[in-house]
Amino acid sequence: MRVLGISGSLRRDSYNSMLLRAAAELLPPGAELEVYDGLKAIPPYDADDDVFPAPAPVQELRDALATADAVLVATPEYNASIPGVLKNALDWASRPHATNPLRNTPVAVVGASTGMFGAVWAQADARKILQTIGARVLDRELPVAEADERFDAEGRLDDPDLREVYAEILAELAENVAAREAGLARAA
Numbered sequence: 536m537r538v539l540g541i542s543g544s545l546r547r548d549s550y551n552s553m554l555l556r557a558a559a560e561l562l563p564p565g566a567e568l569e570v571y572d573g574l575k576a577i578p579p580y581d582a583d584d585d586v587f588p589a590p591a592p593v594q595e596l597r598d599a600l601a602t603a604d605a606v607l608v609a610t611p612e613y614n615a616s617i618p619g620v621l622k623n624a625l626d627w628a629s630r631p632h633a634t635n636p637l638r639n640t641p642v643a644v645v646g647a648s649t650g651m652f653g654a655v656w657a658q659a660d661a662r663k664i665l666q667t668i669g670a671r672v673l674d675r676e677l678p679v680a681e682a683d684e685r686f687d688a689e690g691r692l693d694d695p696d697l698r699e700v701y702a703e704i705l706a707e708l709a710e711n712v713a714a715r716e717a718g719l720a721r722a723a
């Protein structure tokens with residue numbers, strides 16, 4: 536199972552990027568994490584540019600999503616919602632609506648913030664947007680609050696309770712992938 540990880544932060548020392556990378560060692564056996572790093576190159580969404588062929592960074596994002604079995608989004612909270620760059624990428628990914636590469640893809644959302652609530656509003660908004668796009672979004676959240684105290688010097692998530700919940704969420708993501716594949720096999 537190939538999980539495409541998307542961090543909503545462009546910041547070099549981003550806690551959300553650390554959180555995303557932490558998934559690599561918490562995923563169930565047989566699953567591997569591929570981190571998407573093209574967010575900064577995605578142009579602002581313009582329907583006039585949303586033609587064939589798509590801008591190269593957009594096509595790369597759509598291809599990465601289309602070939603992933605599942606997607607893991609780690610989002611910061613900016614002014615009580617998700618960062619504009621992440622929303623912009625999801626807008627590109629949502630087109631064409633009927634056949635977009637996120638449709639029916641199992642997706643989990645996690646988030647870290649330096650505040651006290653662990654980006655819960657951003658995670659809720661990300662889930663709402665991804666549901667609108669047609670993804671199979673897990674009804675789970677991982678609020679990593681006070682993120683500046685949750686990672687060790689190597690950038691490893693060092694809170695055992697958070698690691699346990701994170702592993703549960705990732706196991707659920709894998710179960711969703713298996714359920715989806717079983718459904719597809721039955722339909723074939």
Ligand SMILES: Cc1cc2nc3c(=O)[nH]c(=O)nc-3n(C[C@H](O)[C@H](O)[C@H](O)COP(=O)(O)O)c2cc1C
Pocket residue numbers: 544545546548549550551552611612613614615616647648649650651652653654682
């Ligand atoms: C423009 C901006 C808005 C922010 N708004 C919020 C917010 O609404 N809630 C919150 O908990 N943190 C907020 N923060 C703080 C972020 O949670 C913090 O910068 C976090 O480290 C960003 O994630 P990153 O480390 O992955 O870059 C904001 C930060 C920025 C730059």
